[in-house]
Amino acid sequence: MESVASGNHCTVTEFFLAGLSERPELQMPLFLLFLGIYVVSVTGNLGMITLIVLSSRLHNPMYYFLSSLSFIDFCQSTVVTSKMLASFVTEKNIISYPECLTQLYFFIIFGIAECCTLAAMAYDRYVAICSPLLYSLSMSYKICSSLIAGVYIFSVFSASVLTGFMTRICFCKLDVINHYFCDLLPLLKLACSDTYINELLILIFGTLNICVPVLTIIMSYILIIASILHIHSREGRSKAFSTCRSHISAVAVFFGSAAFMYLQPSSVNSMEQGKVSSVFYTTVVPMLNPLIYSLRNKDVSVALKKILQRKLFM
Template identity: 80%
Template structure:
């Protein structure tokens, strides 16, 4: 580690990321595995955004929120995965102090943005099913754009506060982060200065971020289920529930893996389990979300088929025109 003296203090200018595994024989298989996951993540999320932009019948609030979720998933994976992949190929996975703080900043932004986007999407489904006649009024362009903007503003505020106070900490211990990316708790364990304010901020924001999105989602779905049960026909109930099934799956995946990471007791055995569950919500969930929405959402499936049919039609037209020209 490189160190920099400052008065009576000493702070690291580089950190060593411990990574997922220290076994040399696993580095290449893990590199190939996560390279494949990242390629699918990028293609799936950018493909979902493109599909929503190109399909006019998907230009409704539900799919604007979905395109925002896809953007967040793409960014979240990009913040973490490329550095992790580089670590599999290098003997020492070093990250500079500014690089670490930058990664932490954007990780917090997109992690929190995902929580609140899922909550906003639950509210959107509540309005669509419980107040269908008022949907276009309640979910006007001004309202849904304000909700998306509010999610990003709060996420940036949260990240700025936590990262700002992290910059005030002196790191004088051996700069080995027992993780594969720069996260708040592993970084605080390396501190040699008082972290009371940081711990307090993490506690306050954690309480807000752990309770507000899940409570919003839970309250929305209690009302949704009650409304669905009042529908007399089985076909009507099935149609109403199908509009929520993709979102329920995404919520269960994200909050389930995040809860397993942050709500388990801190011990050496759980640190490895924490890494595994972190991999799940930082790399696997962003890959699965577009697959879930494309496979379980009828509108997205229909839009995808139309785009593919249009593409095939254009190809056949070009080929037929080419043959006509040759003849």
């Protein structure tokens, strides 16, 4: 890291990213593994967005939220994985200070947007199952669009605050970020100025963006389960549960790994554990989401078959 100290300020020009592993024999296998994951993620998410746009069968709130989630996953995977792949094939994975903060900014935006979108999707399922007669009114196109817009506005606000306060930090310790991308906690470990406000903001925004969506999801599913238990037919209960299964799987993996990384004191947080944890919500979850929402979803399967048949017979 090159830096220029002037009074109480440091101007940092670049960092080195340590990457996921420093063992030489693992670099190429890990590169091929994560390149494959990235290709599947990009193909799956862009494919899901295209399918929802082209199929009128999927033009309803549930799939509007899913298309937004796919866009978020595509962007998040691209923001993070590109630098991770570079770390496997370069001797020293250098990232400039502006690039680092830019990556951090967009990582926070899409991470928070995913939290809020998963909560909005849980609310959508609650309305669909518990108040089906009011669904078209409660989840109109206008309300659905407002929820999606609100997610991005709040995500940009949160990222602007957290990244803005990060620019006030003076970095003059080590030059190596012990991670495969620029994240909040690994960056703070390199600081030589007071980080109390930054750590407080991370705790506040982390709690707000993990706990509030999780509580929303839990409350939604408590009401959903209570409603399903009042359905007398086994077929009706099974159908209602099947619409929620994929969402629950995505929620468990994403929030579990994110909470492990951000909701524990820095004194007990191991960066090596954090790397493994963050792999799930930055690379694995974006790959899994389109798969779990398509393989178990009859509407998506039918829409895909119709699109393919239409293309084949053109």
